[in-house]
Amino acid sequence: MFNKDFYPTPEWVIEQMIFDLDLSGKIVLEPSAGSGAILDKLNQYNARTLACEKNKDLASIAANKANEFVGSDFFNVTSQDISHIDFMIMNPPFSNGEKHIIHAFDIAPGGCQIVSLCNTETLHNRFSMYRKSLKSYIDEFGNSEYIGNVFTQAERKTDVEVSIVRLWKLKSNENEFEGYFDLEEKIEEGDNEEGIMSYNSVREIVNRYVGAVKMFDEVMAYNKKINNLIEPINVGDHPFQFGCYRSGDNVMRKITRNEFKRKLQRSAWEGVFRKLDMDKYVTSSVMEDINKFVEKQQNVPFTMKNVYKMLEIIIGTHGERMEKIIVQAFDEITKHHHDNRYYKEGWKTNDQYRVGKKFILPNIITIGFRGQIDTNWIRGRDTMNDIHKALCYVTGTNFNKTESFHDFVRKDRREFGELYEWGFFKIRCYKKGTIHCTFKDEWTWDEFNKVACKAKGFHLAEKYTSDYRKKSNKPERSN
Numbered sequence: 001m002f003n004k005d006f007y008p009t010p011e012w013v014i015e016q017m018i019f020d021l022d023l024s025g026k027i028v029l030e031p032s033a034g035s036g037a038i039l040d041k042l043n044q045y046n047a048r049t050l051a052c053e054k055n056k057d058l059a060s061i062a063a064n065k066a067n068e069f070v071g072s073d074f075f076n077v078t079s080q081d082i083s084h085i086d087f088m089i090m091n092p093p094f095s096n097g098e099k100h101i102i103h104a105f106d107i108a109p110g111g112c113q114i115v116s117l118c119n120t121e122t123l124h125n126r127f128s129m130y131r132k133s134l135k136s137y138i139d140e141f142g143n144s145e146y147i148g149n150v151f152t153q154a155e156r157k158t159d160v161e162v163s164i165v166r167l168w169k170l171k172s173n174e175n176e177f178e179g180y181f182d183l184e185e186k187i188e189e190g191d192n193e194e195g196i197m198s199y200n201s202v203r204e205i206v207n208r209y210v211g212a213v214k215m216f217d218e219v220m221a222y223n224k225k226i227n228n229l230i231e232p233i234n235v236g237d238h239p240f241q242f243g244c245y246r247s248g249d250n251v252m253r254k255i256t257r258n259e260f261k262r263k264l265q266r267s268a269w270e271g272v273f274r275k276l277d278m279d280k281y282v283t284s285s286v287m288e289d290i291n292k293f294v295e296k297q298q299n300v301p302f303t304m305k306n307v308y309k310m311l312e313i314i315i316g317t318h319g320e321r322m323e324k325i326i327v328q329a330f331d332e333i334t335k336h337h338h339d340n341r342y343y344k345e346g347w348k349t350n351d352q353y354r355v356g357k358k359f360i361l362p363n364i365i366t367i368g369f370r371g372q373i374d375t376n377w378i379r380g381r382d383t384m385n386d387i388h389k390a391l392c393y394v395t396g397t398n399f400n401k402t403e404s405f406h407d408f409v410r411k412d413r414r415e416f417g418e419l420y421e422w423g424f425f426k427i428r429c430y431k432k433g434t435i436h437c438t439f440k441d442e443w444t445w446d447e448f449n450k451v452a453c454k455a456k457g458f459h460l461a462e463k464y465t466s467d468y469r470k471k472s473n474k475p476e477r478s479n
Contacts, residue, residue: 028048
């Protein structure tokens with residue numbers, strides 16, 4: 001008989017827990033294996049899996065799925081038992097998850113990463129010693145990410161609100177700056193290689209990070225000397241200490257070295273993304289996903305190797321992100337007016353349609369101070385530029401060399417109701433805020449629909465797409 005804390009983890013939640021982890025060939029412990037949902041996913045990624053499970057019926061299932069069954073009670077597992085593991089990925093009982101996460105961190109070897117689901121209430125309502133300890137562990141060694149009531153549609157349902165806790169166990173006695181360059185090392189001419197981000201740009205950000213951490217150590221050493229000097233005379237009703245402090249929980253406390261490193265690493269990762277200029281190539285909603293990725297990197301050692309590994313992830317998922325942009329543009333166009341949807345005979349169903357060659361979008365423009373056309377600040381700029389980015393990807397056009405919708409609208413005092421050409425469209429703007437768009441050529445229209453409909457799972461008639469290819473005399477786009 002399964003207990004009240006048995007809630008198998010939905011597959012999409014597991015994917016969210018591990019999406020940026022390199023698990024192939026790694027040794028991973030699942031301390032609360034249950035029926036093995038997490039183990040199944042880890043095995044798909046070619047991890048070597050270890051498991052614990054207290055319930056006898058579930059333990060037999062977990063033991064068959066894992067490469068090694070460590071024991072029934074996770075709280076009896078010691079650091080010696082798991083000194084060789086790389087990750088702990090877990091969904092502990094919601095009733096006392098804090099105890100499981102703390103024990104996991106305490107026995108984890110240096111370099112191990114812990115990824116755990118946790119009842120969000122555990123993080124917010126810190127009435128016990130264990131919950132307060134977990135909060136300090138997260139502040140010092142990790143972060144948490146709220147994901148909501150994700151078990152309402154699970155195999156066993158509950159409306160508990162859930163967060164993902166990520167903790168990194170530091171290695172002891174390691175050279176944390178191994179592989180970094182000397183700050184005074186001269187950059188040779190010709191070393192600035194072309195690519196998604198130049199080698200020297202990465203090295204500069206990494207070295208500035210290292211320099212700041214080393215200087216923090218020097219400052220704290222002098223800080224200690226100053227306090228030792230003033231201690232004999234630091235008497236009276238208001239003694240003080242010299243040092244770097246920050247406010248939090250309504251008290252002033254010293255900044256720890258690890259806290260300083262983590263905050264600085266976050267800024268450094270953000271610096272890398274600024275250098276990449278990602279917002280030029282992705283929509284605002286996709287940029288939110290990337291910002292979440294940056295948030296999760298703040299505990300990953302900020303080395304040249306890890307920066308380039310992150311860049312490989314960005315490059316490797318570029319096609320998926322651009323596909324999401326295209327679908328978002330498709331949905332944005334078709335959601336406002338029924339007439340924006342084009343139906344071929346036999347397609348008029350709830351899920352089989354295309355963007356019309358002509359379409360209307362509301363709330364894109366507004367009337368400027370002098371009566372001229374201007375863009376709507378709330379949605380006009382992002383909406384049109386996101387659609388433009390999608391079409392640039394579909395057609396292979398360099399977005400950097402195109403004109404933004406805002407710049408186009410403001411140029412030459414555009415008049416309402418007049419026909420203009422911008423990017424891939426002929427457009428008319430009206431005072432009520434709407435914009436009427438027509439694709440300038442059928443090939444672009446057809447390609448956009450083909451890519452978007454394929455991503456959405458719509459079936460397209462071959463005859464329909466081939467007709468436009470014959471008219472345009474353009475080749476089929478390779479995927």
